[in-house]
Every structure is written in C-alpha cells, then in structure tokens.
Amino acid sequence: MLRTRSILVIAGTDSSGGAGLSRDIVVATELGFAVKPVVTAVTAQSNDAVRRVELVAADLVKAQIEAAFADDAPPAVKIGMLGDGAVVRAVADALQGCDLPIVLDPVLAASSGAQLLSDDGIAAMKERLLPWVTLVTPNLPESEILGVERLHNSCRAVLLKGGHGEGDVLRDVLTQGRSETVFSAQKQAFTPRGTGCTLSTAIACGLADGLALEAAVRQAHHYVQSWITGLQAAD
16 A cells, blocks of 8 residues: 655644645645644634634643654654744654754734734744744744844744735745845735645645755745635636
C-alpha cells in the first residue's frame, strides 16, 4: 500500500470553514499531501465574528505533536493559531531540535479583529519561535505588533505580506539575510478569508516537496492568486 505524504499542521479549528485547519487541509490535499493535525484551539466563528474560543491545554498540544512524530516524521511543519504563551512554549519545546522546514503564520487576530494570541503569547513567540523557524509570514499589521526590525534582525527568513497595503499592486517581500525578492500581484476585487492559511500551508507543501524557499514561496504565491481568481470566476 502506498503511504500518503503528510505535513504537520499546528493550528486552531474554524467552524465557518473559511480558515484554520479546515482551510489547511483543503490546500494540502490539493497539493498532494495529507495533514497530521495538531489542534491548539476550538473556535466558534462565522464569516463576520469570533463568538467563542476554547484553547487546548498546552500539555495536550505537546502530546499531539509527539504522537504525530511517533509513526513517521513529516517532511515539513506549518504553525498557525497558538492562542497563548503556554501553547507557544509547548510547541517550541516539542519541536526543539527538529531538523525540518517550519513555516510560522503568526495568527494574532481574526479578520473580524478579535485577538487570537494573548500578549503573553506574543512575547513567547518573539522569544521562542521567531529566531529559529524556517520562515515567518506576517501581514503588515502583524509585522507592526511583532516589530519589523525584530523580524528582519532575528528571523532566518520573513515573507512580509502586502495584502493590507494601498494601491492597485500588492507586494509580498521575501527577505533572507541581505537577499530580497518581491512577488507582485494585481489587487483583486475581493480578498477571501483564509488567504494567510492558504499561503503558509502551500509554502510548507512546497518545502516538503524539496523546493528551495524562494521557489516554494513563488509556487505558493501563484497558487493563492489562482485560487482567488477562481473564486471570482465562480461568482
């Protein structure tokens, strides 16, 4: 029997299906991967609001990660919503020494504005995750909260997403040390929920396929733009 390739996704659920693990699984499946899901939070969400959030205990999050590695190690990891400092630290402890590409989508708030990572969690993310993951993918508001200078000085690589920027052309900027690559796209008529999840999961799948970081980002950027265009065409 052929064994399905699986990436590890550490994230929260979204009852609307628009973001979180639901979206991650759809993207990974389309790109040829199954998902080993590690649930960090259960959220009650509609497209307009976050109604309730229940965080999973940090020791259970860590146990899920350890169990996911027990059978066979995934070729890449994507990290999304973490919720609080205890979960951030548990994830960092569980993955410490893990020699795999890790993509961190720093989910700080929902599209509706609801805070999804506590202040303690933000501090723990800065200390425990930003310096050693393969890639961090903040949008412009997230980069302001995490600190633009900190991101560029302490992270191995940063993809600064320009979706919140002004103008007709959006620019995602990948920085690796002194190297900078810009991925441009025409601003679409609308932006669906879950674009951050889609992009970061697609990058993780590219890295799992053995692509270099810039190539993985380029492939994922094209995938996201094609997805949005397809949604518009369907309307």
